[in-house]
């Protein structure tokens with residue numbers, strides 16, 4: 001049973017604030033229960049997860065919520081934001097809800113469009129990848145209208161949502177297994193570079209990370225092809241939504257609303273004495289330092305600390321206590337990300353150190 005109108009950017013009414021939905025062909029959930037059983041927590045049954053996803057099924061379609069606010073004049077810029085591209089990253093979701101609640105169409109010049117939980121099945125399973133097809137949504141853009149669920153969802157997001165943006169920000173955090181510095185990142189390439197840099201500077205995150213290139217498959221990879229100034233965020237994560245990070249993202253969205261001349265929200269502004277750390281690098285966590293063995297990782301490192309090449313960052317032990325691996329910094333730099341879940345398999349990310 002349909003609860004909201006289908007999202008159609010071109011026909012959003014002026015002076016409106018409403019919840020819509022993106023509709024896509026319902027995924028086949030029959031294989032989900034088996035896939036979930038091996039990875040979910042011990043109090044959540046596969047049926048509960050399937051039922052939660054099924055609650056947004058309407059006959060043959062799955063609905064993804066979209067929140068949209070359009071100003072009275074119909075003029076102005078469009079800010080598009082997403083969260084939940086990965087299902088275990090929550091800060092952006094709450095920041096989006098707060099921003100939507102704070103926006104008043106009668107005082108808005110422009111349009112705010114937000115998809116708070118992009119990969120619904122991954123949210124209910126609390127996983128990075130989409131359990132329906134096992135794909136990482138942030139590696140498969142632009143997707144395909146005839147592909148698997150993740151690929152179809154990526155294509156739908158591009159067509160129905162992203163391409164309308166004057167500025168796009170994809171709200172991530174480090175997910176259940178890692179910790180990451182709270183940051184805003186942007187790509188310094190193409191004609192959008194200067195606008196993206198200015199937007200990143202006004203967001204208000206403790207770290208601003210400039211990337212001279214963007215790897216294939218990301219949401220930003222495609223928005224940059226459309227020359228849309230594009231940002232993303234990361235935060236401590238660890239399966240939680242730290243209140244400070246939710247506040248940072250909420251303030252950041254308010255700052256972007258103001259940056260685009262759309263409105264002035266109470267949450268806007270910068271912390272007193274705001275002086276971010278600025279880094280430049282490829283920022284691709286896929287090429288981080290990986291574990292060479294499986295076991296138990298312990299580290300007393302903290303994200304944001306400066307480290308020296310060769311400095312001991314942690315150890316990996318076998319379950320009988322045998323030291324398997326000493327984890328040492330690959331270079332001088334800042335510890336941007338590291339593993340917080342002690343159980344680690346060979347090949348999983350240990351640390352990211354940015355020069």
Ligand SMILES: [Zn+2]
Nearest residue numbers: 086089172173
């Ligand atoms: Zn993510």
